[in-house]
Amino acid sequence: MASVSHRSGSASGECPFQPSQASVALSPTGCPVSPEAAEFDPFDAPYQLDPAEALRWFREQEPVFYSPKLDYWVVSRYEDVKAVFRDNVTFSPSIALEKLTPAPPEATKILEGYGFAMRRTMVNEDEPDHMERRRLLMDAFLPENLEKHEAWVRELVRDYMDRFIDKGHADLVGEMFREIPMTVALRFLGVPNEDAKELRKFSVAHTLNTWGRPSPEQQLQIAEDVGQFWQTAQTILDHMCADPSGEGWMYDSIRMHNRHPDIVPESYLRSMMMAILVAAHETTAFATTNAFRTLLSNRESWNDICENPALIPSAIEECLRAAGSVVAWRRIATEDTQLRGKTIPKGGKLLIVQASANRDPRHFENPDEFDIYRHNSAEHFTFGYGAHQCMGKNIARMEMRIILDEFVRRLPHIDLVEDQSFE
Numbered sequence: 001m002a003s004v005s006h007r008s009g010s011a012s013g014e015c016p017f018q019p020s021q022a023s024v025a026l027s028p029t030g031c032p033v034s035p036e037a038a039e040f041d042p043f044d045a046p047y048q049l050d051p052a053e054a055l056r057w058f059r060e061q062e063p064v065f066y067s068p069k070l071d072y073w074v075v076s077r078y079e080d081v082k083a084v085f086r087d088n089v090t091f092s093p094s095i096a097l098e099k100l101t102p103a104p105p106e107a108t109k110i111l112e113g114y115g116f117a118m119r120r121t122m123v124n125e126d127e128p129d130h131m132e133r134r135r136l137l138m139d140a141f142l143p144e145n146l147e148k149h150e151a152w153v154r155e156l157v158r159d160y161m162d163r164f165i166d167k168g169h170a171d172l173v174g175e176m177f178r179e180i181p182m183t184v185a186l187r188f189l190g191v192p193n194e195d196a197k198e199l200r201k202f203s204v205a206h207t208l209n210t211w212g213r214p215s216p217e218q219q220l221q222i223a224e225d226v227g228q229f230w231q232t233a234q235t236i237l238d239h240m241c242a243d244p245s246g247e248g249w250m251y252d253s254i255r256m257h258n259r260h261p262d263i264v265p266e267s268y269l270r271s272m273m274m275a276i277l278v279a280a281h282e283t284t285a286f287a288t289t290n291a292f293r294t295l296l297s298n299r300e301s302w303n304d305i306c307e308n309p310a311l312i313p314s315a316i317e318e319c320l321r322a323a324g325s326v327v328a329w330r331r332i333a334t335e336d337t338q339l340r341g342k343t344i345p346k347g348g349k350l351l352i353v354q355a356s357a358n359r360d361p362r363h364f365e366n367p368d369e370f371d372i373y374r375h376n377s378a379e380h381f382t383f384g385y386g387a388h389q390c391m392g393k394n395i396a397r398m399e400m401r402i403i404l405d406e407f408v409r410r411l412p413h414i415d416l417v418e419d420q421s422f423e
Contacts, residue, residue: 025037025038025068026068027066027068028066028345028348029343029345031066033065033066033068034062034065036057036058036061036062036065037058037062037065037066037067037068037074038068038069039069040058040065040067040069040070040074041067041069041070042067042070042328042351043213051327051328051353051355051356052353052355052356052358052359055074055076055353055356056359058074058076058356059076059077059356059359059360063075063076063077063080063340064076064077064080064339064340064341064342065342066342067351070351071349072330072349072350072351073339073342073344073348073349073350073351074350074351074353075339075340075350075351075352075353076353076356076357076360077340077356077357077360077362078357078358078360078362078363078364078381079360079362079363080339080340080352080357081352081353081354081356081357081381081385082357082381082385083339084331084339084350084352085352085381085384085385085386085388086385086386088126088127088130088331088386088387088388089126089127089334090333090334090335090337091331091332091333091334091337091350092126092331092332092333092334093123093124093125093126093329093330093331093388094120094124094125094126094332095124095330095331095332095349096123096124096329096330096331097121097123097124097210097275098210098330099209099210100210100211100212100213101212101213101214101219103219103223104216104219104220106216106219106220106223107216107219107220107222107223108223110220110223110224110227111223111226111227111230113227114226114227114228114230114231115230115231116226116227116230117230117267118230118271118274119267119268119271120271121268121271121272121275122134122137122272122275122388122391123275123279123388127387129263130387130388131387132263133263133264133268134387134391136256136260136263136264137249137252137253137256137264137272138391139252140188140249140252141249141391141392141394141395142394143394146394146395146398149184149187149188149398150398150402152187153180153184153398153399153402154402154406156180156183156184157180157402157403157406158406160175160176160179160180161176161406161407161410161411163175164176165410165411169417172289172292173285173289177285177288177289177292177403178200178281178285180288180399180403181280181281181282181284181285181288181399182196182199182200182203182277182280182281183196184280184284184395184399185276185277185280185281185395186199186277187248188248188249188280188395189248189249189250189273189276189277190240190246190247190248190249190250190251191236191248191250191273191277192236195232195236198228198232199229199232199277200281201225202225202226202228202229202232202277203229203277203278203281203282204282205221205222205225205226205229206225206226206229206274206278207278207282208222209222209223209226229274230270230274233270233273233274234270236250236273237250237254237266237269237270237273240254241254241266244258249276250269250273253269253272254269257269276392279390279392280392280395280396282325283325283326283396284325284392284395284396284399284400285325286325287319287320287324287325287382287396287400288399288400288403290319290323290324290325291315291316291319291320291323291400291404292407293323293416294319294322294323294370295315295319295404296414296415296416297416298370301315301370301372302408303412304372305372305404305408306408306412309405309408309409311372312401312404312405312408313397313401314372314373314374314377314378315372315404316397316400316401316404317377317378317380318370318371318372318374318377319400320377320380320382320383321358321364321374321377321380321382322358322359322370324354324355324358324380324382325382326354326382326383326384326390327353327354327355328351328352328353328354328355329351329352329354329384330349330350330351330352331349331350331352332347332348332349332350333345333346333347333348333349333350334346354380354381354382354384357381358380358381358382363376363379364376364379383396
């Protein structure tokens with residue numbers, strides 16, 4: 001696979017910063033790291049609150065840089081993020097779900113006690129396995145096959161709204177936005193809804209286990225929850241395999257396993273069930289929450305979709321661009337390569353920040369403005385790009401569209417409570 005190269009930036013093999021200009025930190029290629037790159041920490045408040053703003057200087061001055069605190073190469077511009085997503089051979093997704101915080105021995109022992117052996121799924125597996133499985137398992141996620149779910153999803157949304165509409169106030173996140181995505185995910189998969197409460201807790205633990213920075217003490221409880229998630233998933237799978245005639249993506253996958261056990265092994269099914277529950281629950285809940293906060297903070301846009309609900313799909317795309325729920329993904333270089341004039345060595349890890357790419361003025365005019373009439377909002381990278389683009393993107397869009405449609409019809413006057421904090 002040819003390396004990805006760009007002419008701008010430093011010439012190949014040259015260091016853009018001389019020691020007199022830079023901190024004492026060096027990149028893996030031996031080049032001095034700029035003072036700004038040396039200080040970058042994605043766990044600091046500025047990045048956590050607004051990653052695109054935190055990377056503004058880098059987008060303009062150092063769009064690809066090595067972060068010694070993270071031991072990752074950070075990619076911030078639209079063109080470069082797209083190049084990395086597109087080339088999933090040079091930039092392997094195999095580390096996409098690697099734990100950011102190493103587990104202490106005690107937590108590892110807990111997981112071993114549960115027999116935890118999460119395998120790669122479509123998020124983080126390489127070719128050719130990835131595309132072979134994706135082709136077999138993708139049909140249920142296509143828009144034309146999701147249409148049959150719209151009626152019951154709408155009834156579900158109405159039911160949740162009925163619970164608070166007469167109160168005059170609501171905690172939409174706690175009472176609705178965290179609940180609906182899990183219920184939809186379970187029914188889509190064919191998993192009994194009575195397991196929802198436990199699975200929701202396990203989903204949060206799994207997310208923290210992968211992306212969080214929990215303390216050693218917290219990791220022990222997280223390990224217990226993730227281990228129980230692993231066992232619960234197997235119990236559910238065993239029940240389904242005993243009678244694989246049911247409806248839902250898991251049943252479809254079991255039947256596909258029976259036909260193609262070499263491509264869809266049984267061990268893969270448990271990991272995929274867990275991965276989809278986590279992705280469908282957490283990311284859709286956050287995306288819906290961010291969309292409502294963004295629209296209600298831009299009242300003119302909210303009023304526009306109330307007056308003309310046909311604008312809802314474009315408003316959703318602009319919300320996903322401006323305040324998406326997936327900030328970044330990770331990749332690892334399988335060979336020495338060039339990106340924006342920087343040499344990325346084989347084994348170098350990359351943090352590709354979609355949130356920053358989504359606010360790149362080279363691709364989105366006036367990117368800091370929220371504009372539901374923007375002609376290219378749907379070109380955001382919140383769902384990724386290329387072969388590993390999120391399989392569930394159309395489920396998330398469907399849920400968000402139906403929720404917004406019901407709110408603009410029934411509660412057009414809704415507003416945010418003043419002086420509340422958002423975490």
